[in-house]
Amino acid sequence: MNKSPARALVPAVAALLLGALIPGTAAAATPPSVWVESGYDHVFSSSPVPARPARAVDLFAARNETQAAQIAVRSGGGLSGLQIAAGDLAGPGGATIPASRITVNREYNHPHVAKVVQEGPNDGHQEPPDGGTAYYDALVENKPYDLAAGTTQPYYYSVAVPAGQAAGTYTGRATVQSSEGAVDVPVSVTVYDAELPPANRSTFRQNNWFTSAGWDYSWTDASIPGQYGVRPYDDERWWTVIKNFAADHAKHRNNVIFADFQGLAIPDTTLDAATGQYTFQWGYFDRFVQIFQDAGALQYIYTPHLIEGDGNKLEALVEDGRGGVHKDFLSLGEPGDTEEEKAAKRSIAAAYLDKVFGALKAHLDTKCLDAGPVCAPGRRWSDVFYMSAVDEPSGGNLPTQTVTSPWLYEQYRNHFPQGRTNEAHTGVAPGIDDALGTVTPKLDADYDRNAGYYQSLRLAGKDLWLYYCNDPQDRHVNRFISYPVADSRLTPWMVAATGGNGFLHWGWNIWSDDSAGHPAYNTFDDWQNGDRYLVRPNVGVDHDQPTEADGNREHETKYELYDSIRGEALLAGVQDFELLHQLAATKPVLARALIASLITSTTEFSTSGVATDHRHKQILDALTSGGPDAVFPFADDFSAGSDGQWRHTKGSWSVTADGGYVQSDPLSDWQTVSAVAGRAYGDVAASVDVRITGVNPVGGDSNWAGLTIHSQNPTDVQTGYLVALRDTGEVFVYRSGTVLATAQVPGYTPGRTVPLRVTTRGSTLEVSAGTTPLITLDDQGYPVGNVGLATGDASARFDNVRLDPGTDAAEGAAVTASTSYEADGWGLAAATDGRRGLPDGSLGWSSLGNMTTDHGEWVAVDLGATRRIGRVDLHPRADGGNAGMGFPVDFTVQVSTDNATWTTVADRKDYPRPDASAQSFAFAPTDVRYVKVTGTRLRTDPHGNYHMQLAEIETAGGDLAVNRPVSASSTVEGSGWGRGAATDGVLNSALGYSMGWTSAESPTADADEWITVDLQSANRISRVRLTPRTDGGNTGLGFPVDFTVQVSTDNATWTTVAARNGFARPGAAGQDFTFAPTWARYVKVAATRLSADQYGDHYLQLGEIGVG
The missing domain is CATH 2.60.40.10 (Immunoglobulins)
Known part of the structure; x- marks a missing residue:
């Protein structure tokens, strides 16, 4: 790589834990x-x-x-x-x-x-x-x-x-x-x-290139001799240095070792000049690699790239005149050569590679990562050997490198048919990338522009690593000493966010200068930026004393290493990656949400070490707590007047006075996304009303606005699925550089509001405009990710965002009915489209039977599978002065598992005309697949006709408190704290995203503070779960010491169902308070004695309140 020496820090969040000296x-x-x-x-x-x-x-x-x-x-x-x-x-x-x-x-x-x-x-x-x-x-x-x-x-x-x-x-x-x-x-x-698994059995592949022997045979080769005063290979002190390198690699999970097979072969390889016969002993190579294996560091072997120069020089071992070999170059064709001359030179080089690759493969086949007489499949050294042809192909050299790099891999695969290949690239190189098994782009602005390209390669089956070196030198992560330490820890998180599995850096121990003579650096006191080394030599010098002569040496020379804070941070990130990988196997949504709570984009992320500590603990809590994956039901009509639950890095986003969310810059580029903060989704029904209000005149009406579904970073459009509307009425689904499908919204006119809806179930993605199906496709590329609103060279208005991860089992479910009016915004599908009678194309379901006389009608919902539910919500029509019309007067709500045997769970007579709010009918939780509402006495519509009309049918089970309104004795609103955060479904407290609810500060522990959840209808409940705040070492702080849990049907008369005194500070798990089943609409937690937070101040603080 081209190496040369050369962010305003987001303030760290609160300290970890209070304790006395x-x-x-x-x-x-x-x-x-x-x-x-x-x-x-x-x-x-x-x-x-x-x-x-x-x-x-x-x-x-x-x-x-x-x-x-x-x-x-x-x-x-x-x-x-x-x-x-x-x-x-x-x-x-x-x-x-x-x-x-x-x-x-x-x-x-x-x-x-x-x-x-x-x-x-x-x-x-x-x-x-x-x-x-x-x-x-x-x-x-x-x-x-x-x-x-x-x-x-x-x-x-x-x-x-x-x-x-x-x-x-x-x-x-x-x-x-x-x-x-x-x-x-x-x-x-x-x-x-x-x-964690052993370092040599890891999921993550960490490759910090280190100098030992070979590589460039010059500058990098000088580092160990220059610092330790030892020479390879017969000096045992050199091998002591390598042993200490190996131990440090194992300690820091650096499981890809950088070993030049040709450089290490030079001392014990002979060449008969007359016959051209090579004899490879491989003794030094074996000893070198075995040291790392014995240390527990070896999982993969990675050799330096073999092609140098302009892409036309092959490193080779040639006769040294004494029967041995030294490194030189074989030409692969010079710029002035004819094609025939180039072919002839490559033929000579191919003959050489045939000999060396053949001998190498035969030897590596005899070596195993495990002890024992039989080597398991995939465990031979030949199975874990990475070949690299060129480094950072680019510029004027790219045309030549695009020829010679695949050519070398062709020679390599003649002997290693399944051989691993990898190169570090500064830009897209399709002619080379196609020949690689692993692609490793630099994580910089070029990667951002081409993320879809690299993701398409990953989805096609290639491994994806990331790297950085002496650049980027901007807000992307890097390990420069002057950058936040958290950058190093977040590096593997960035890899996880892209779906990758490895990281590469060029300089672990470049301790010599690249000037003439390659003098040794003073790695402690000379000017440095942190690019060239992550560790420093420990040669027995007392670095607190003057450096003249040897007066600063300790009693004996050492051959050891000093680690660095940055190296420890990188280790912490690699460990986080392994734990995230374990968590994603059982709770993929939560794993992705935790990543999203630290990383918004490749240039916007937390720079707080404390925040990374908190996420680390939350991973561990989630791994060991059992239970199902997280779900994050979410709705925002922007009536609160702010976009505090959203994250964006580009565009002009604001909330209008009438409750719309607008991106007002039609010239903002296509990566303009505002994403739901700190949440992630697998199966989800995502809907939004979108209206394009302006387009870039250069782009015209081909520009668009819509949704991002399952993006890997919250503000990405090149990962996940972009589902968007053009101002021509075309709706398209785009995935990482490829348009998967298109459709036309019927009757679209520019500037019209379209109720865009995207549903994902497994690998199936469905798109509709209101109740009109547009696209159905099957794709397994992105099963889990973030959700956001997006524009591309357009301004747009968004309203009524709703994300249902299956908490309403009825959303999107199939509907049947006795009769149905299918026009003017009415229809069977509109009864479960999640819009609750919103305008612009979805009023709900209406019967179409005998309209002149009262009669019976029914409507039924098939949930698609048996679900545990305890409430059915019927939404009346909500269109202005007609609100509540068509709601039945006499009716029953019935449930069934087989669509044959029905159980009545609600029976109402003389039901008054409701307003537009949900009418809830609760019952003891039961297994249900079918829900039927049968009206036996109907109301008339505005024209005097008898109809049964419902804007929406919804079901509820599990946590009845999610997204329900909250009131409290006092509150602090900001930095993730707020009343709404007590019932938002987010259990992993994250400052700036969702912490939960906190009262105002109390001067003493003795105080009366309370918080109440309105379930919005009477429900039969028997459990209240109070989840503490879960932010790292602060977990459990603010949980009440003396308190009661009370329930009420009217918010006036209260019944205490649980009382606790002297309650100990809990861990991260929710605290359950169970009681005999009772009917309640309101749930209150009232504290009379508070605990202290990490600073010794007294609050009542709860991460989440759940009711079941």
Whole structure:
């Protein structure tokens, strides 16, 4: 790759957990300030003590997982002898996490960090408080240290939970020791009943290219000798370095090793110049690879690219004049050559590759990733070997590379028919991509423009990795030291968001300069930006002392490594990916929602380490809690006057005074999306009223507005399905570069409002305009994702958004009736279209029987499968002054499992004419497939004719409180808190998205606060579930200590169904309060004693209220 050295940070959310400082046994009168930060946020030497700091380490981990925090120390005066002592952590049943599994490193403050800064809104760097160039990065020894006055020194406290560790909470302390005394920091590590696979059995493929031997045989080759003073291969100290590399790879789950099979073959390969016969011993190559295998790091082998220059030079081993070999180049054809001359040169090169690939394949077939006499299928070294032809093909070299790269893969597959192939690409290269098994685009603006192209390759069966290097240098993620640490952790999340499974970076340990002579870097104090290395050499130098001569060396030379904060953050992200992969197997919707709560697009995402900590805990909670996948029923008519539940990065989005949601810029490009925040969907019925109000004159009426369904990032249009309306009336379905289907809206005229509806069930996608079916197709590309509103070179107005993930079993269900009027917005399908009698084409269902006399009519809904329901909602017609007309006077509601035997669950006589609100009929929850409403006495319509008319038939089961209105004694509305968030169906608390509801702050624990849910009709209920806030270490804070659960039918007379005193702080699981079945419309939680939040302030806080 072309390498050369060279965002305003979203403020971090609240600290993890409140805890008191505990004086140590030798506490001084004025101990230093000590507090705790996330392990994945920057702490600077100029960082002040936070106004409300966290005082305890609170970590959450799976088995075989490493988690970390930072302990920051600051003193008004200087400190000497500063270091941190870590002790064992005691857990359940006498189990312990021994101190040997805990690592404490002091963080080194690099004085000369070259900030990667871009002027304007695309800047991605984080500025130190003092504006200087010093950043902490390297993790060095935790030995006594002298801290200057007015300086903050962070320590990295890391716990590696062993595989098989007993689940439970482990507690202990870390002691900050200095000349000013000792300060104890409480430590808690909660180990979940979940386990990461070994690094060499991972789903994620991490390939940080590292220098050892070969590669470019020059600049990169100089790194190890220049830093450690050792030469390959006969110097055992060189092999010691490689062993330490392998151990670090295993520790950080870097399971793709970068091994140049030709470079490592040079020392023990001979060539008979007379016969051209090569003899490959492979001894050094085997020893090298085996070291990584023995360390537990080897899952894949990746060789450096073989074609250099302009794409016309093949790296080869040629005769050195002494019976051995050295690296040189074979020409694949020069620019001035004729095609015949090029073919002749490639014939020579092909003969060479036939020899070397044949010998390599035969040898790799004899090697296995596992010990034992028999190698399982797919476990030979030859099965996990990646070949790479060229690097970053582009520009004027691309035409040649497009020929020579596929040519090399053809030679390779002559011997490795199923061989793995991969290249890093800066732009689309179809002529090469077709020959690859894995495509690895750079995650930058070019990827954004061509995401559909890369997704089409992934959907066609290729693996998708991402990479970055010395660019991008904007708001895309990168691992520059001056970027937020969370960028490194979010890198694997970005891969997960794209559906990929790997990450590549070119520079793990490029410690030498690319200038003449390749001098060694001072990786601690020279200017650096973080692109060239993730680790630093530990050669026994005391980096706190002057660097002249050898006076800074410790007692003996070392051949070890220093890790970095960025490397630990990348490890945390890789672990997150593995856990997300496990979660997606059982709860794919929740897994995708968690990703969406951190990532809005490739350039808009959280830069808070605390937020990533919270999501990590939520993954673990979801993995170990059992239960079904998440569902997020959602509706927004924008009557609240804001779009607080939406996320967008482009366009001019606003809510109008009359309750419309508009994107008013007709020139905004086609990736203009406003997505539902922090939610995801699998099977869903998504509907919106859309009207195109203007088009880009350049694009004319080919421009569009509509819905994005199952996008992988919330504001993508190139992933998932774009279902949109053009101002010609054409509706189309687009998927990652391909238009899958089109249809015409009957009678469309420009500027008309179209009720666009998209239903996904499994791999089936159906599109309709109101009740008019337009498109049905089958596609398995994107089963789960986000939902948003989108425009492309058009302005548009959106109204009445509704997303039903199956909570209303009747939505979209088949309808039959005694008679039916099928015109003027009436029809069978309109009874279950989710529109509840909204205008513009859907009034509902109307009978068409004997209109002059009263008579009987019926309408029935087939739910398609048996569902557990406990309520049927009948919506009267809602068209202005006609509201309630046609609603039956005498009627029954019946249910059945077989459409033959019916059970009456509601029987009403003399029912008064209702308004437009839902009329609910609740009953004991039962298994139902068919619902029938039979009217035996009817009302007349505005013309005096007898009709039975319903705008919508809906069913309810499960949580009856979802999206129901809430009132409260007090409230804080903002940052994700609000009354509506208490019943929005979102259980994973996320600041800025949905936290739940909180009362106003109380000065004391003794306070009267309450929250009430209106179920909007009387229901037979027997359970109230109170879910605590679930944001990381804050989980369970604000849950009431003394409280009652009360129910009422009229919001006036209340019955207490549960009372608790001294209730302990709960975990993430919902707390169920059950009681004898009773009828209730209102449910109230009333607290008389509150608990404290993470800052010691008292609130009543609930993440969600459920009723069943």
